Every structure is written in structure tokens, then in C-alpha cells.
Amino acid sequence: MGIAWRRARLLERRSQTATARTLVLTAPDWPGHLPGQHVDVRLTADDGYQAVRSYSLAAPADGDRIELGVQAVDGGEVSPYLTDGLPVGAEVEVRGPLGNWFVWRAEQTEPALLVAGGSGVVPLTAMVRAHRAARSRGPLHLLYSVRSPEDVWYRDHLADGDPLLDVRIMYTRQAPPGSVRPPGRITTADLDEATARLKPASPVYVCGPTGFVEAVDNLLIDRGRDPVTIRTERFG
Numbered sequence: 001m002g003i004a005w006r007r008a009r010l011l012e013r014r015s016q017t018a019t020a021r022t023l024v025l026t027a028p029d030w031p032g033h034l035p036g037q038h039v040d041v042r043l044t045a046d047d048g049y050q051a052v053r054s055y056s057l058a059a060p061a062d063g064d065r066i067e068l069g070v071q072a073v074d075g076g077e078v079s080p081y082l083t084d085g086l087p088v089g090a091e092v093e094v095r096g097p098l099g100n101w102f103v104w105r106a107e108q109t110e111p112a113l114l115v116a117g118g119s120g121v122v123p124l125t126a127m128v129r130a131h132r133a134a135r136s137r138g139p140l141h142l143l144y145s146v147r148s149p150e151d152v153w154y155r156d157h158l159a160d161g162d163p164l165l166d167v168r169i170m171y172t173r174q175a176p177p178g179s180v181r182p183p184g185r186i187t188t189a190d191l192d193e194a195t196a197r198l199k200p201a202s203p204v205y206v207c208g209p210t211g212f213v214e215a216v217d218n219l220l221i222d223r224g225r226d227p228v229t230i231r232t233e234r235f236g
């Protein structure tokens with residue numbers, strides 16, 4: 001039998017960027033989840049038409065509360081409704097948690113590299129938050145690729161001050177004034193610098209649009225990284 005759908009109520013919506021929102025929902029009897037897992041969200045129109053999309057969980061397990069991070073896709077059927085249409089207090093259906101491979105566990109003590117493209121930062125932020133809450137000893141290195149400074153999510157969770165978290169934001173179109181790195185996509189040099197801090201068996205988590213994930217995966221393998229250490233999540 002598959003995982004059952006359950007009703008979830010929107011408690012709060014916060015802006016991350018001009019087009020991305022945090023959605024906090026309460027899902028009664030939520031069974032808990034691991035950082036990296038996702039849910040399916042199902043919307044049902046008055047005429048019975050249904051649409052289902054997947055969204056990663058942005059926070060570690062916290063009772064019945066779950067947190068999603070949604071980027072509005074231009075012309076998209078579901079995401080603009082979640083970011084700007086669904087009223088606070090309204091219900092959707094969720095099914096999960098889903099995915100058992102793209103997860104970080106508190107007992108992992110080796111260093112790990114997290115590589116995010118755009119909204120791919122959502123499940124990786126759940127890992128960062130769980131890592132901090134568990135006071136895990138293995139350092140996390142986050143490479144985060146975004147178009148411009150206005151597109152950075154989760155500045156609160158990714159701020160300086162955590163000695164075991166190293167965040168490097170790479171801008172593809174427009175970097176902040178004074179940036180040493182010119183705007184551009186992730187390069188072999190960016191990845192070499194980050195993987196130099198890993199052990200050969202340390203896990204690398206890569207998440208974002210399919211093209212981004214495949215490009216990073218290929219660069220890592222070209223540089224000799226063992227494919228079994230690379231875990232990927234494609235947002236499509």
C-alpha cells in the first residue's frame with residue numbers, strides 16, 4: 001500500500017525572494033522525516049481536477065509542522081498558486097515523507113559537500129539546519145549557485161558564525177560589488193577547491209534543475225570523484 005494523503009493547513013507564508021516563498025504547514029499526525037526528503041502536494045479544484053507536484057522539506061522534523069520552499073515558475077500550474085494564491089488557513093493534501101537516498105543523517109560525522117542550484121537549496125538547507133541542531137562534528141561545505149544577490153534564499157540559516165558550516169555563494173549573472181569571482185556557472189576550479197576539504201568517501205549532495213545537476217555530476221566524475229559518493233536530486 002502506498003503512503004496515504006493527509007490534509008495540511010497553511011499556517012504561515014514568508015518571502016525568501018521576490019518570487020520564492022517559505023510555506024509553513026501543519027500536517028496532523030506527521031510521522032517525521034529526514035533532511036533531504038520531499039513531499040508530494042496535491043491540489044484539487046472545485047470541479048475535481050487535481051494537480052500533484054513534489055516539494056522538498058526545508059526544515060528538520062518538528063512535530064506536525066512542515067516547511068516547504070517554493071519558487072514560482074513563470075506560467076507554472078501549481079507553483080505560482082502556492083507562492084501567491086493559497087490563502088493562509090486553507091488546506092492542501094500532502095503525501096510523504098518521500099525519498100530515502102538523498103538524505104543526511106545526524107550520525108554522519110564525515111565532512112560533506114552540498115551543491116545547490118537555485119531552489120535546489122531547499123533540501124540542503126534542511127540538512128544545514130539539522131546538522132546545526134545535532135551539533136554534528138563533520139563540517140558541511142555548501143556551494144550555492146544563484147543568478148544575483150536578490151536570488152539568495154535562507155540568509156538567516158546560511159549566515160556566518162557556524163564554525164562547522166562554510167558557505168560559498170556563486171553568482172551566475174551578477175555578483176555583488178567587490179566580488180573576486182566573476183559571474184559564471186560552477187567551474188571545475190570551484191569544485192576542486194571544495195572537494196579538497198573532503199575525504200575520498202565523503203558524500204556530495206547535488207540538487208537543482210536537471211541541467212545543473214547533470215553538469216555538476218559530470219564535472220565531479222571527470223575530476224575522479226567516486227560516483228557512489230554523489231547523491232543527486234533533480235527538480236526537473
Ligand SMILES: Cc1cc2nc3c(=O)[nH]c(=O)nc-3n(C[C@H](O)[C@H](O)[C@H](O)COP(=O)(O)OP(=O)(O)OC[C@H]3O[C@@H](n4cnc5c(N)ncnc54)[C@H](O)[C@@H]3O)c2cc1C
Binds near residue numbers: 053055071072
Ligand atoms: C523531488 C523533487 C523535489 C522538488 N522540490 C522543489 C522545491 O523544494 N521547491 C521548488 O520550487 N520546486 C521543487 N520541485 C519542482 C516542483 O515539483 C515543480 O516542478 C515546480 O514547482 C513547477 O511546477 P508548476 O506546476 O508550477 O509548473 P508546470 O506547470 O509543471 O510547468 C510549467 C513550465 O515550467 C517548466 N518547469 C517546470 N519545473 C521547472 C523548474 N523547477 N524550473 C524551471 N522551469 C520549470 C516546465 O517545463 C513547463 O514548461 C521539486 C521537484 C522534484 C521532482
